[in-house]
Amino acid sequence: MPLSDHEQRMLDQIESALYAEDPKFASSVRGGNLRAPSARRRLQGAVVFIVGLALLICGVAFRATQISGFPVLSVIGFILMFGGVVYAITGPRVAGGRDGAAPEPSSNQQKRAKGGNSFSSRMEERFRRRFEE
Template sequence: MPLSEYEQRVLEQLERDLGSDAKLGSAMARASRPRGRYVWAGVGVVAGLGIVVTGAVTQLIVVGVAGFAVMLAAAVWALLAPRPVGSRPVASSGGDARRRKADKGFMTRMEERFERRREQGDI
């Protein structure tokens, strides 16, 4: 079902607002975690699984628990890796106004914009 003209305008305005959000831009500009860390974590999980299987075959609970701990530690190590921060977007003239706008919060800005439209009779 196609969008109405009003819905298309609102969608375009939301897209523009998301593009001008400094906090969102800096969050999206961050680089992903290094792949090498995921590879080593995968090796750790496979090694831990091998230790768990060894513990099950030998019926030694301590060995199985140690294998599970190795798997869990490898997974947590991969997931909690710090992300390198990418380049921050350069603020154009009026960067202070953009910063203040970003500090307000997305929902607050949307509510203010809705109120302005309602007062102007656009809605």
């Protein structure tokens, strides 16, 4: 369900105030978006999966690869299989720009953030106004 215009404006104000008060925290919370995996990444993940499957089968088939009856090679193969699938289906994280920095808030958001008192005092004032009515 999309946000109303009023809710979107309030969310923009909160975001810009967060950037104004603590830009380091805001950029760390913002994180990045996951991109779709490329064909090369899928192929690499499939190859790692196949190698892991081969290790899993070899670990079960050959007694020489077991330590005290524990199939160590099979466990390594399973971990490789799991890692290959995860690598193949996820894309790399992308921050806001090409340089890896988080995007700066728009000029409109910066104007709102610089306007007068702090974010917390504005939020407190809004809270008081809601309950006084």
